[in-house]
Amino acid sequence: MKKFLLPVFFILLTLSCRERIRPVSATVIENQIRSLLEIPTVEYVYREILYFDEEARFLGIKHMDKRLLFSVDMVTRAGFDLSKGLEVRRIFNSVKITLPKPEILEVDADEESIHQFFVKEWGGKISRLDYYDELNLRKEGIRKDAVKRGILDKARKNFEGMVSKLATSFDLESVNFEYR
Amino acid sequence: MKIKIKLTTIIAVILILTAVAAAAFYLQKFDLRIFTKEKSSSSEIILTHINEIYNLSSVEYVYKTVFPFDFYNKDMDWYSLLKKRSRGEPLTEEEQKQTDFYDLCRETGIPLDRSNYRFVVITSLIKAGVPSVNLIGKDDLMIEGSSITIKLPPTGITEFIIEDNSSNDYHYPDLPMDPLHWKKITDFVKPEIKKRVLKAGILKEAEARLEDFLSSLLHESGFESVEFIR
Numbered sequence: 001m002k003k004f005l006l007p008v009f010f011i012l013l014t015l016s017c018r019e020r021i022r023p024v025s026a027t028v029i030e031n032q033i034r035s036l037l038e039i040p041t042v043e044y045v046y047r048e049i050l051y052f053d054e055e056a057r058f059l060g061i062k063h064m065d066k067r068l069l070f071s072v073d074m075v076t077r078a079g080f081d082l083s084k085g086l087e088v089r090r091i092f093n094s095v096k097i098t099l100p101k102p103e104i105l106e107v108d109a110d111e112e113s114i115h116q117f118f119v120k121e122w123g124g125k126i127s128r129l130d131y132y133d134e135l136n137l138r139k140e141g142i143r144k145d146a147v148k149r150g151i152l153d154k155a156r157k158n159f160e161g162m163v164s165k166l167a168t169s170f171d172l173e174s175v176n177f178e179y180r
Numbered sequence: 181m182k183i184k185i186k187l188t189t190i191i192a193v194i195l196i197l198t199a200v201a202a203a204a205f206y207l208q209k210f211d212l213r214i215f216t217k218e219k220s221s222s223s224e225i226i227l228t229h230i231n232e233i234y235n236l237s238s239v240e241y242v243y244k245t246v247f248p249f250d251f252y253n254k255d256m257d258w259y260s261l262l263k264k265r266s267r268g269e270p271l272t273e274e275e276q277k278q279t280d281f282y283d284l285c286r287e288t289g290i291p292l293d294r295s296n297y298r299f300v301v302i303t304s305l306i307k308a309g310v311p312s313v314n315l316i317g318k319d320d321l322m323i324e325g326s327s328i329t330i331k332l333p334p335t336g337i338t339e340f341i342i343e344d345n346s347s348n349d350y351h352y353p354d355l356p357m358d359p360l361h362w363k364k365i366t367d368f369v370k371p372e373i374k375k376r377v378l379k380a381g382i383l384k385e386a387e388a389r390l391e392d393f394l395s396s397l398l399h400e401s402g403f404e405s406v407e408f409i410r
Binding site: 032033034035036037038039040041042043044045046047048049050051052053054055056057058059068070072073074077079082086087088089090095106108109111112114116119121125126127128129130131132133134135136138141142145149154158162165166168169170 | 214215216217218219220221222224225226227229230232233234236237239242307309314317318320323339341342344345347356357359360362363366367389393397400401
């Protein structure tokens, strides 16, 4: 009889331990609202095609093979963060605007654009951070490419064009921009 | 005292030692390590298009949710609901929404009908302000001496970003999920989160902060009275 009681006891112990595990409560994760003054004036959309694989062997024998090929749009937005300071001075019939230099405001993967070509999961599953780590590693390259292709100049020109158009509504003769 | 060792024991020991030595030799010669793990990746980027945008965002809501727990009623009786569906009985709109959610979770490897310990914390950055600031024209401004009245366009959500996590900043267990299933989850949560932040008054907040900013800017540039109309 004792022989049977011992495994039953362990099973009950395991089940009682599992009952104590609770999923993460949403209340511990707080949300926040913050002020912002951003004018993005241009976005470059890059299509990234990413291939990822991972293999594991034991004594030369393959026991895990994961492969993934997918594409996703990486959106790069550039513009102005006006919370860093904006000054407008009216001098007779013209205006002088002093503002921060244009910058890349974000590089973000657009999940809506994900297109998966294939996935192979043998002996292990692809996890979310596997491919997000790879995407994050490539953001710096995208940022550099966008700058090389003149995204900051384009952001500046678009902003100046928009403000000059608005200035005509005020019957102003000229608008001068100064970047710091 | 004499110790007797059987001949078969000696042969067995010699064989084992020979096998170990041979294994060590081959493992070294052919680089056959006991455990090996190799990761590789490659990618290519192509600039597909350039868009001009003229948003003025005045507020950002950092909204965190836990999928799936934040998106269904904890007291949901899945068994009865699924039985109703399997019998072919008509479902209400809410029940249909719940069964769609159940199917999404099952498809993405997060089953809801038994103890589930899989989850993902989603951080969304929702920005609000004026979606097309370049559309403000002469007709929207009335200037009389040092007074100005501006007709501001309605505020709206200007950007919705699901934060791209990495191993360095995501401190919860990783979720086994391929990109296609992750896309399905984000497609589902985006409109739900949008509804919640709109209900929380993100647009009112954006409007108030935008008026504060414009008002101080216009006062600074010489206008004594600034008024906004919608």
